[in-house]
Amino acid sequence: MKKITVIGAGNVGATCANVIAHKDLTREVVLVDIKEGVAEGKALDIWQTSSINNFNTRVIGVTNDYLKTKGSSIVVITSGLPRKPGMSRDDLIKTNAAIVKDVTEKVVKYSPEAIIIVVSNPLDVMTYAAYKAARKHSSRVFGMAGILDTGRYKAFLAEALDVSPKDIHSLLLGGHGDTMVPLPRFTSIAGIPVTDLLNKEEIDKIVERTKKGGGELVNLMGTSAWYAPGAAAAQMVEAIVDDQKRIFPVCALLNGEYGLHDVYMGVPVKLGSRGIEEIIELNLNKEEKKMLEESANSVKGVMKVLDDMNLFED
Numbered sequence: 001m002k003k004i005t006v007i008g009a010g011n012v013g014a015t016c017a018n019v020i021a022h023k024d025l026t027r028e029v030v031l032v033d034i035k036e037g038v039a040e041g042k043a044l045d046i047w048q049t050s051s052i053n054n055f056n057t058r059v060i061g062v063t064n065d066y067l068k069t070k071g072s073s074i075v076v077i078t079s080g081l082p083r084k085p086g087m088s089r090d091d092l093i094k095t096n097a098a099i100v101k102d103v104t105e106k107v108v109k110y111s112p113e114a115i116i117i118v119v120s121n122p123l124d125v126m127t128y129a130a131y132k133a134a135r136k137h138s139s140r141v142f143g144m145a146g147i148l149d150t151g152r153y154k155a156f157l158a159e160a161l162d163v164s165p166k167d168i169h170s171l172l173l174g175g176h177g178d179t180m181v182p183l184p185r186f187t188s189i190a191g192i193p194v195t196d197l198l199n200k201e202e203i204d205k206i207v208e209r210t211k212k213g214g215g216e217l218v219n220l221m222g223t224s225a226w227y228a229p230g231a232a233a234a235q236m237v238e239a240i241v242d243d244q245k246r247i248f249p250v251c252a253l254l255n256g257e258y259g260l261h262d263v264y265m266g267v268p269v270k271l272g273s274r275g276i277e278e279i280i281e282l283n284l285n286k287e288e289k290k291m292l293e294e295s296a297n298s299v300k301g302v303m304k305v306l307d308d309m310n311l312f313e314d
């Protein structure tokens with residue numbers, strides 16, 4: 001049985017631990033937070049739903065006690081500030097980079113073999129920071145955003161078409177920001193191309209709403225989303241625990257794929273027990289390539305801010 005740790009017991013971390021427990025993937029989930037009592041309380045609350053929701057997974061909460069995370073196979077990092085209305089995800093970099101570096105070093109000390117899934121924002125650059133801090137192969141350090149972003153895209157499409165979201169398949173590339181690249185050309189409803197079912201104007205409207213999907217929720221709630229993000233990270237955990245070889249858009253380190261180097265961004269990957277087992281390269285048209293390049297430039301701009309912070313030796 002694999003031990004799973006979730007760092008950060010706030011909105012996303014607690015939701016993720018809760019969904020993992022409901023899936024009954026493992027015996028033990030450790031939830032860690034820096035705030036005294038928060039992880040302990042939420043873990044106990046989740047555990048007390050076990051007889052109601054019919055699962056065995058024991059969720060244990062700890063305050064900053066990494067010894068309890070020892071030997072974890074998978075660690076999800078959600079610690080860090082969420083944005084407020086008027087902020088971009090990139091505005092979080094200074095605070096969250098220091099947090100992500102610190103927690104990753106502690107995680108790796110006690111669980112050197114762990115696969116790390118980063119959720120903290122700005123996602124692509126925080127995943128890069130975790131990769132630098134973890135000093136392990138990039139197939140074992142990656143980020144969650146694409147499942148969330150395609151989840152939003154599918155929800156909007158399901159509503160527009162009045163069909164089940166379960167029948168919608170789609171892909172998305174790029175950074176987890178307003179330059180993300182949803183791909184209508186790779187979107188189908190039970191195999192039927194979406195372009196046969198909706199006109200360009202209707203699709204464009206849904207693509208634009210998807211790109212700003214995080215901000216829409218921040219404006220509604222005063223903080224960012226958690227149900228879909230927590231469930232999306234749990235779906236990645238499930239694919240790894242069960243060696244499912246699922247194809248998901250995941251924030252991965254690119255080393256030449258899509259003509260990009262040394263940058264973390266969303267691309268389709270095969271996810272299994274070894275982490276990222278393959279990065280899938282799509283045959284993009286000129287317009288899609290241009291949008292991906294723009295997205296990469298935007299992520300690189302934020303990487304420069306991280307570099308200037310001099311948190312890492314090399």
Ligand SMILES: NC(=O)c1ccc[n+]([C@@H]2O[C@H](COP(=O)([O-])OP(=O)(O)OC[C@H]3O[C@@H](n4cnc5c(N)ncnc54)[C@H](O)[C@@H]3O)[C@@H](O)[C@H]2O)c1
Pocket residue numbers: 007008009010011012013032033034035038078079080081082083092096099102103118119120121122123144145148176223224225226229
């Ligand atoms: N990748 C995505 O798609 C996605 C989606 C949603 C949220 N996020 C990001 O996830 C992060 C968490 O969001 P949230 O809504 O759960 O925020 P939150 O404020 O509800 O929770 C964050 C938690 O992290 C804890 N924390 C802070 N520093 C810590 C440390 N050093 N060690 C352990 N715990 C620490 C806080 O005490 C808090 O409980 C944010 O950065 C947010 O932007 C990313």
Ligand SMILES: O=C(O)C[C@H](O)C(=O)O
Pocket residue numbers: 082083089121148176213214215217218224225229
């Ligand atoms: O939008 C945010 O700040 C949080 C997250 O990245 C999201 O897309 O919900």
